[in-house]
Amino acid sequence: MIHRLEIATSSRAQMVDVTREVQRAVSESGVQEGFCHIYVPHTTAGIAINENADPSVAQDILAVLEKIAPRGGSYRHLEGNADSHIKASIVGSSETVLIEGGKLVLGTWQGLFLCEFDGPRRRRLLVKVVEAA
Numbered sequence: 013m014i015h016r017l018e019i020a021t022s023s024r025a026q027m028v029d030v031t032r033e034v035q036r037a038v039s040e041s042g043v044q045e046g047f048c049h050i051y052v053p054h055t056t057a058g059i060a061i062n063e064n065a066d067p068s069v070a071q072d073i074l075a076v077l078e079k080i081a082p083r084g085g086s087y088r089h090l091e092g093n094a095d096s097h098i099k100a101s102i103v104g105s106s107e108t109v110l111i112e113g114g115k116l117v118l119g120t121w122q123g124l125f126l127c128e129f130d131g132p133r134r135r136r137l138l139v140k141v142v143e144a145a
């Protein structure tokens with residue numbers, strides 16, 4: 013089964029810490045050893061693993077992405093969100109995290125972030141938990 017999480021974002025560009033929600037899906041699966049695949053089925057949002065202790069790290073990441081692909085830049089895509097597509101491509105749509113003892117194996121400062129680039133919206137996050145010895 014695939015766990016389908018719904019995450020509401022509140023601004024156009026935002027990194028939402030979803031570590032707790034993903035851990036809940038792992039706990040519900042009952043899997044103790046294995047891995048967890050997290051997938052974002054959107055073209056203007058992505059998923060990243062990075063520091064969730066100091067919120068300024070996420071702010072810096074968003075600021076640098078904005079420099080790489082500014083909102084008001086000159087693009088061919090005429091929907092007005094070309095920058096969002098580019099930022100989502102840079103961040104990527106999936107992550108895989110190992111599971112040990114029923115817990116996500118993340119570094120002390122690491123968290124999972126849903127990266128919103130064209131919000132606010134309701135976003136889906138698909139989580140597939142796989143048992144592996």
Ligand code: ZN
Nearest residue numbers: 089091093094
């Ligand atoms: Zn578009």
